Amino acid sequence: MASGQTTTETPAPSPSDNLLPHTPRLRRDILGSGLPCRLFSGIGKIILINNISNNTLMKIGIKTYTDAIGYEYLRKIASFVDFVEILPLPDDEVYKNFADFDIPFRIHAPHQGQGSNPSDKSAHKRTLKCMEVAMKAADLFDSPTIVVHPGAYKAPGSLQTAIDFLKKYKDKRFLIENLPAESEKRSELCSTAEDMARIIKELGCGICLDFGHATLTETATGQNYKEIIDGFLKLKPKYFHIMGGSLRERVDHKELFWGDFDIAYFRRCIPENSVVVLETPHEPAMQIKEIEFLKTGKRI
Numbered sequence: 001m002a003s004g005q006t007t008t009e010t011p012a013p014s015p016s017d018n019l020l021p022h023t024p025r026l027r028r029d030i031l032g033s034g035l036p037c038r039l040f041s042g043i044g045k046i047i048l049i050n051n052i053s054n055n056t057l058m059k060i061g062i063k064t065y066t067d068a069i070g071y072e073y074l075r076k077i078a079s080f081v082d083f084v085e086i087l088p089l090p091d092d093e094v095y096k097n098f099a100d101f102d103i104p105f106r107i108h109a110p111h112q113g114q115g116s117n118p119s120d121k122s123a124h125k126r127t128l129k130c131m132e133v134a135m136k137a138a139d140l141f142d143s144p145t146i147v148v149h150p151g152a153y154k155a156p157g158s159l160q161t162a163i164d165f166l167k168k169y170k171d172k173r174f175l176i177e178n179l180p181a182e183s184e185k186r187s188e189l190c191s192t193a194e195d196m197a198r199i200i201k202e203l204g205c206g207i208c209l210d211f212g213h214a215t216l217t218e219t220a221t222g223q224n225y226k227e228i229i230d231g232f233l234k235l236k237p238k239y240f241h242i243m244g245g246s247l248r249e250r251v252d253h254k255e256l257f258w259g260d261f262d263i264a265y266f267r268r269c270i271p272e273n274s275v276v277v278l279e280t281p282h283e284p285a286m287q288i289k290e291i292e293f294l295k296t297g298k299r300i
């Protein structure tokens with residue numbers, strides 16, 4: 001990834017210089033990143049965001065895969081977030097290149113997209129590999145947390161199998177993420193607070209509350225999504241995934257301000273001292289607005 005570096009001289013200091021990443025290489029990258037002018041003309045707001053970041057207890061990050069696209073995106077956004085949640089891909093060691101960035105990282109274990117499924121014995125060989133890379137990445141980046149999908153994809157799956165599989169790691173960094181029950185035929189594990197309570201008790205670990213997954217579960221269960229979220233909040237999550245989406249259209253992972261998700265309600269559900277990951281499209285100007293909203297409740 002080092003080949004993407006620019007050799008441009010570091011520009012003369014400017015009043016906004018202290019906003020830029022502190023390593024010389026990344027300072028150059030941001031300045032030469034081709035970010036839209038409105039991003040730089042709105043530099044006052046960026047100062048505001050950074051000041052607020054120092055004054056609030058909420059930590060806001062974004063999520064990305066450890067591929068070349070994710071690496072390039074971090075060159076644009078890294079200076080505006082408190083941390084980055086990375087999903088290390090299991091078939092290469094590209095995740096190690098992310099150590100180029102002088103920011104804290106949190107780890108999301110590879111999931112169904114990479115073939116991981118703790119709830120399915122026939123997938124355990126692949127799941128072992130996925131969990132191994134997740135734990136190696138967490139060690140490398142000193143991440144205090146590893147978000148884990150418990151599994152079951154378009155199949156019944158077994159919560160007990162997932163518990164038995166994950167228990168042997170005895171890893172207190174695990175945070176089990178609630179997954180969506182999207183329909184009677186497609187019900188993923190830990191879509192209910194009852195299942196979540198059982199698995200975190202057995203594993204002695206915490207929970208990652210994904211607002212989008214909890215909201216979409218209303219479609220399959222008929223239970224109001226705010227009641228579903230309330231059930232998860234009783235398990236005292238301190239780590240959240242947030243995004244925009246539409247309950248009506250059954251989609252998530254959209255821009256925060258898109259669709260009919262009640263993002264103001266989501267925000268009110270987040271306690272102080274929480275860690276919040278934006279699972280929204282990678283567009284720097286928009287994600288900066290989303291961060292501002294999470295920090296202040298205001299839309300810019």
Ligand SMILES: [Zn+2]
Binds near residue numbers: 177210241279
């Ligand atoms: Zn999520």
